[in-house]
Amino acid sequence: MEIREQDNCRIMFDPALLAEDPWRCFEPDFWQHQQAVLGSAKGRGTTWFVRGERVDMALRHYFRGGLFGKLVKDQYWFKTWSACRSMAEFSLLQHLVERGVRVPRPVAARVCKSGPYYRADLLTEKVPDATDLVARLQQGALSSEQWQLVGEMVRRMHDCRVNHTDLNAHNILLDSQEQIWLIDFDKCSIQRGDGWQEDNLSRLHRSLVKEVDKAGIHWQESDWQQLLSGYRRSSSD
Known part of the structure; x- marks a missing residue:
């Protein structure tokens, strides 16, 4: 991993994954000029999917949400470089990758300071040919074995103490090989103690219940029991 600083900005990147100029790779215009934009997705901001020389990547700028986000769009209070959101997420993803959890590999992170505030960006490897669980369940139900694999991957993350x-x-x-991936680790952290694992599971359960009515997914409570079976089985492996 390399770290560089310039004009109140710090970048951290993996030179094995990023062949492009690390100072320019956080700008969508750079990729557009290279005709390397694969697509985009709208959320709190725009995530750009780009084709790098070594890997395809997802580029995300950090935006605030909620009411406060309408007043302060993308600035955060600076404490330390490592605590900045892109740097923290980069390090957490690296921690999970090294321990065999299937998450996107972190490619590069940038933090730019302006007085007591900072803005942040993150590049991660794009999961190839992947569909999120909601879109997948709109197409049809998962098998018991697939739900157990979901539970196993969540448990593997929890065994790394990641909340x-x-x-x-x-x-x-789920990718084209039906492998399970976990994404979006902004504001997540390594956590000690217990109780937060059940909170994670409860949140996931609530989201599945909600998507039955909202998105018409093929899901039922027996599927949740299969997920829990895989979660508990993984703990005894």
Whole structure:
């Protein structure tokens, strides 16, 4: 991993994954000029999917949500470099990758200071040919074995002591090989103690119940029991 600083900005990147200029790769215009934009997705901001020389990537700028986000769009209070949101998410993803949890590999993170505030960006490897769990369940039901694999991956994350504070059905992906991926680790952290694991599971359960009415997904309570079976089985492996 390399770290560079310039004009109140710090970047951290993996040179094995990023062949492009790390100072330019956080700007959508750079990728547009290279004709390397694969697509985009709208959320709190726009996530750009780009084709790099070594890997395809997702580029995200950090935006605030909620009422406060209407007043202060993308600035955060600076404490330390490592505590900045893109740097923290980069390090957490690296922690999970090294321990065999299937998450996007972190490619590069940027933090730019302006007085007591900062703005942040993150590049991660794009999960190839992946569909989020909601879209997948709109097409049809998962098998018992697939639900157990979801539970196993969540348990593997928990065994790394990672508290995913926004674990919902949109943050679980299935790729073309039916492998399970976990995404979106902004504001997540390594957590000690107990209790937060059940909170993660409860949040995921609520999101599945909600999507039955909202998105018409093929899901029932027996599927949840299969997920829990895989979660508990993984703990005894």
